[in-house]
Amino acid sequence: MTSEFISLDHGSGGKIAHRLTADLLLPLFDNPILSDMHDGAVLALNDHTRVAFSTDTFTVTPLFFPGGDIGELAVNGTINDVAMCGATPLFISLALIIEEGFPMADLTRILQSIQKAATRAGVQVVTGDTKVVPKGAADGLFINTSGIGLIPENVTIGSTGARPGDKIILSGTMADHGMTILTQREGLSFDSAIQSDSAPLNQMVAKILAASGNVHVLRDPTRGGVGTTLNEIAESSRAGIVLQENRLPVREAVAGVCELLGFDPLYVANEGKLLAFVAAEDAEKVLAAIQSDPFGREACVIGDVTAEHPGQVVLETLIGGRRIVDMLTGEQLPRIC
Amino acid sequence: MPLKHQREYRDPHLSRQLIQAIKRTNVRQVKLMEVCGTHTMSIFRHGIRDVLPETIHLLSGPGCPVCVTAQPEIDAFIAYARVEDTIVTTFGDLIRVPGTESSLQKENAAGRDVRIVYSAFDALKIAQANPDKRVVFLGVGFETTAPTIAAAILAACEMKVPNFLVACAHKTVPAALEALMNIDQVQINGFLLPGHVSVILGRQAYQSFFDRYQVPSVVAGFEPTDILEAVRRLVDQIEKGQPQLDNAYTRAVSEEGNPKARAVMDTVFEPVDAVFRGIGLIPGSGLRIRPAFAAHDAAIQIPVKVPKSKEPAGCACGDILTGAKTPPECRLFRRACTPENPIGPCMVSSEGTCAAYYRFHP
Numbered sequence: 001m002t003s004e005f006i007s008l009d010h011g012s013g014g015k016i017a018h019r020l021t022a023d024l025l026l027p028l029f030d031n032p033i034l035s036d037m038h039d040g041a042v043l044a045l046n047d048h049t050r051v052a053f054s055t056d057t058f059t060v061t062p063l064f065f066p067g068g069d070i071g072e073l074a075v076n077g078t079i080n081d082v083a084m085c086g087a088t089p090l091f092i093s094l095a096l097i098i099e100e101g102f103p104m105a106d107l108t109r110i111l112q113s114i115q116k117a118a119t120r121a122g123v124q125v126v127t128g129d130t131k132v133v134p135k136g137a138a139d140g141l142f143i144n145t146s147g148i149g150l151i152p153e154n155v156t157i158g159s160t161g162a163r164p165g166d167k168i169i170l171s172g173t174m175a176d177h178g179m180t181i182l183t184q185r186e187g188l189s190f191d192s193a194i195q196s197d198s199a200p201l202n203q204m205v206a207k208i209l210a211a212s213g214n215v216h217v218l219r220d221p222t223r224g225g226v227g228t229t230l231n232e233i234a235e236s237s238r239a240g241i242v243l244q245e246n247r248l249p250v251r252e253a254v255a256g257v258c259e260l261l262g263f264d265p266l267y268v269a270n271e272g273k274l275l276a277f278v279a280a281e282d283a284e285k286v287l288a289a290i291q292s293d294p295f296g297r298e299a300c301v302i303g304d305v306t307a308e309h310p311g312q313v314v315l316e317t318l319i320g321g322r323r324i325v326d327m328l329t330g331e332q333l334p335r336i337c
Numbered sequence: 338m339p340l341k342h343q344r345e346y347r348d349p350h351l352s353r354q355l356i357q358a359i360k361r362t363n364v365r366q367v368k369l370m371e372v373c374g375t376h377t378m379s380i381f382r383h384g385i386r387d388v389l390p391e392t393i394h395l396l397s398g399p400g401c402p403v404c405v406t407a408q409p410e411i412d413a414f415i416a417y418a419r420v421e422d423t424i425v426t427t428f429g430d431l432i433r434v435p436g437t438e439s440s441l442q443k444e445n446a447a448g449r450d451v452r453i454v455y456s457a458f459d460a461l462k463i464a465q466a467n468p469d470k471r472v473v474f475l476g477v478g479f480e481t482t483a484p485t486i487a488a489a490i491l492a493a494c495e496m497k498v499p500n501f502l503v504a505c506a507h508k509t510v511p512a513a514l515e516a517l518m519n520i521d522q523v524q525i526n527g528f529l530l531p532g533h534v535s536v537i538l539g540r541q542a543y544q545s546f547f548d549r550y551q552v553p554s555v556v557a558g559f560e561p562t563d564i565l566e567a568v569r570r571l572v573d574q575i576e577k578g579q580p581q582l583d584n585a586y587t588r589a590v591s592e593e594g595n596p597k598a599r600a601v602m603d604t605v606f607e608p609v610d611a612v613f614r615g616i617g618l619i620p621g622s623g624l625r626i627r628p629a630f631a632a633h634d635a636a637i638q639i640p641v642k643v644p645k646s647k648e649p650a651g652c653a654c655g656d657i658l659t660g661a662k663t664p665p666e667c668r669l670f671r672r673a674c675t676p677e678n679p680i681g682p683c684m685v686s687s688e689g690t691c692a693a694y695y696r697f698h699p
Contacts, residue, residue: 004443004446004447005443005446005447006446007442007443007445007446009442015676015677016677019677246349261455262378262687262688264382309699312699314699315384316384317382317383317384317561318347318348318349318352318383318561319347319349319352319353319356319383319384319385319388319561319562319565320349320352320353320356320384320387320388321383321384321385321386321387321388322384322387322699323381323382323383323384323387323697323698323699324696324697324698324699326695326696326697329675329676329677
């Protein structure tokens with residue numbers, strides 16, 4: 001993209017963000033591990049030991065929202081990225097950038113929430129850093145976490161492994177997190193009971209891997225939503241994807257807010273969901289494993305991988321039409337009427 | 338529509354019945370225009386073109402508010418953002434539209450204060466919170482949005498918020514329909530009339546247009562079965578040779594619309610000749626702020642110099658807005674013009690025809 005300045009679109013998780021990574025970052029740091037472009041890096045330490053390593057920075061307004069806060073998000077987000085490599089997350093780092101004047105009570109509350117989330121997920125915070133910047137140089141609090149985990153010996157999960165015939169499982173409803181944050185932002189008041197789906201998925205991943213050796217791809221559809229993540233998988237696997245609209249799970253209240261603002265739930269962020277691509281013969285087993293997890297009760301099969309239209313995601317609509325699901329371009333913006 | 342009923346209006350069984358009925362009746366080649374951008378998006382999003390017979394062609398009309406906003410208006414919006422101590426507030430769609438030299442998004446990245454709001458009343462709140470700055474709200478849209486913006490101006494008068502200003506670029510739908518019928522290369526056999534706009538105007542607002550042109554016209558809702566039912570009625574009228582002004586969206590649109598909303602609109606705004614991108618000057622097709630409310634009129638309070646406005650070279654938005662061309666017939670489409678690097682507004686707006694083709698059309 002030809003632009004002189006960074007715009008918010010560069011951070012949307014959509015096409016424009018991809019372009020920034022591909023044009024500016026990859027050429028500078030090019031190496032085979034990075035170019036995999038998975039949620040985390042897979043590092044082979046020796047013939048038997050592979051670890052997954054991932055990092056993520058969290059900025060969210062407001063810091064506290066229905067269903068979670070920035071602290072819980074910072075733990076879950078990173079361990080989920082590690083888990084999507086098929087790894088068992090073990091350790092995380094915690095770096096805080098705090099704006100001068102930030103209330104101590106809020107910081108305490110967020111740190112307690114980090115502690116609780118780490119304990120729940122079975123990871124330890126083993127290193128960290130704290131920086132305070134002058135008022136106005138940051139928006140309250142930014143958090144960076146990095147995480148590492150061990151990959152079991154027989155497990156190979158990548159982002160390029162989708163094969164024709166695979167079933168695509170989504171572990172629950174779409175768009176809960178993104179729409180919750182949006183409705184909480186200043187100036188937007190909706191009287192709707194929706195909350196973020198922020199959740200750790202490492203135990204769910206362990207159950208999936210125990211249920212089947214034929215899991216080809218695991219991804220958590222965060223920024224950019226299910227639509228963008230599926231496009232990335234279709235592209236990197238050179239396979240086509242067909243989704244059934246009548247199977248796409250969206251909570252009624254979330255669907256309502258999306259409809260009102262002109263947002264497509266397929267492009268709205270999730271923070272506690274995963275997409276699993278599984279060989280058809282194991283799909284039932286994996287679905288049952290996901291549904292046995294407390295964060296996967298509403299899991300369902302949403303579509304199939306096909307050899308046709310490689311790189312493209314196609315949706316079969318409720319009324320029997322077909323349309324493309326493209327990658328998100330920039331941030332979704334509310335419409336005029 | 339109560340949201341819990343959404344599924345009913347997307348019912349696959351009912352949809353199939355409507356599609357069958359359309360196929361049974363339709364014999365000739367038919368060109369139907371959906372005037373509203375929300376219809377365009379719904380048609381693509383639900384794959385409606387895909388389920389209709391090949392003889393029925395759906396054309397997208399000048400109903401995307403961002404798309405029809407003329408280039409000098411966009412340039413003026415950008416100029417407001419460059420004025421010292423000014424906060425520009427806007428609906429999200431506008432922020433990416435390229436002007437002659439810049440866009441609101443670029444101005445924002447360069448340090449100007451451009452904020453996305455969800456309603457004119459949010460802009461009014463920003464004005465109250467920033468009494469030392471002028472807050473300009475960009476009033477773009479049809480009769481759907483104009484009443485709330487008028488109400489915000491009335492509220493600003495009552496609450497004495499002198500720094501709340503509106504840059505008024507509103508357009509009206511019935512006048513645009515007449516203009517379309519007068520363009521030679523545009524041949525339309527029937528209109529899907531906009532649902533939201535008609536909630537305010539009522540079915541009656543199209544009567545004089547219909548009486549003059551006798552073209553089949555049906556007010557339509559936005560769900561798949563709403564659109565299919567409206568198409569069914571249009572095809573029926575066309576095949577029988579009996580044009581009517583019909584309303585297939587009676588759960589939201591009445592005969593006389595919403596007189597209260599219209600009264601608020603008429604109090605604050607008056608008709609003015611306006612330029613639609615692609616169509617040109619249409620007499621009486623815009624709204625401007627009445628002199629009594631000049632204190633809140635950005636055009637009067639902040640005189641800005643707009644550079645000589647230029648339409649983007651090679652962009653076919655104008656022809657696309659009148660249905661004279663489809664996006665793939667534009668030489669920039671998918672090549673130079675993409676959602677990441679849009680050249681014309683029809684690619685920018687979430688309701689733009691080019692964006693719809695790009696996103697949804699295989």
